[in-house]
Amino acid sequence: MAGVKGLSFQPDLKKNLESCYTGVAVTVTKNGIAGETTSQGLARFPAAIARRTGFVVILIGANDAIELADKKGRISDTENNMRYYIETSLKNKLIPIIGTIQFFNDQGDQRLKTANLYVSRINSLYRRLVKEYHVYLADVNRAIGRDYKLYQDYVHPNAMGYKLMSYVWFDAINRVIEDRLLIVGLNQNYPNPSIDHTSIGFSLSQAGHVVISLYSIYGKFIKTIYDSYQNAGYRVISVPLVNLNPGIYIYSMQVGGQILSKEMIVTK
DSSP states (O other): OOOOOTBOSSSHHHHHHHSTTTTTTOOOOOOOTOOOOOTTTTTTTTHHHHOOOOOEOOOOOHHHHHHHHOOOOOOOHHHHHHHHHHHHHHEEEEEEEEEEEOOOTTTOOOOHHHHHHHHHHHHHHHHHHHHHOOOOOEEHHHTTTTTGGSSSSSOOBBBBHHHHHHHHHHHHHHHHHIISSOOOOHHHHSSSSSSSSSEEEEESOOEEEEEEEEEEEOOOEEEEEEEEEEOOOEEEEEEEOTSSSSEEEEEEEEEEEEEEEEEEEEEO
């Protein structure tokens, strides 16, 4: 988000992170351009995230809703564009957090009333993509709602609105840190049930030797899925299942004296 009249959420977000994670270097960059649609942002997105680490917060789409209200563009374009943003972020080893877009102040304005219908559709789309890609959502729309006291015009937040938005992003980033960066965890495989392959995610709070093994439901060792040293953070591995018979299996992760296990279902 570019911000309006010298106001934006990025400075408050940086302060929140620095206050919470003392002694950690925090860099927050602002890459929004006012009035930009999801299509217009595509060309400059790779340069905006080049050589970055950590999180990319993506809040774009309000101008798509305006164009759709004016019978320009297609919501399928918005979907394809957001898929590009998410997939490009993941390829660059960034953790994407998608923000829902807030409603326009449509009081007495039929055009903005129509645009708000598309805001609801776009936000539903974003929620669906977040689930599909197993990434994260910052529900800006829910936090701001239709509280127009937080607006400085028909859509842009005022100082209090931007401060509230900074807390929404801060909470979302903290959820990611707790989920992926600070705990030793083993995620449920996806998809489950699986047919010919599945993905397993795991997180480490510090570097360690990770061994993931597959067992039958009765505890018989079948094979080693993963055996490697892994740095602190989150990793997803792809596991082929083509040689397994249908049934229930156990996959178990051993690292640093800890053993975590989950069930998976294989179908044909």
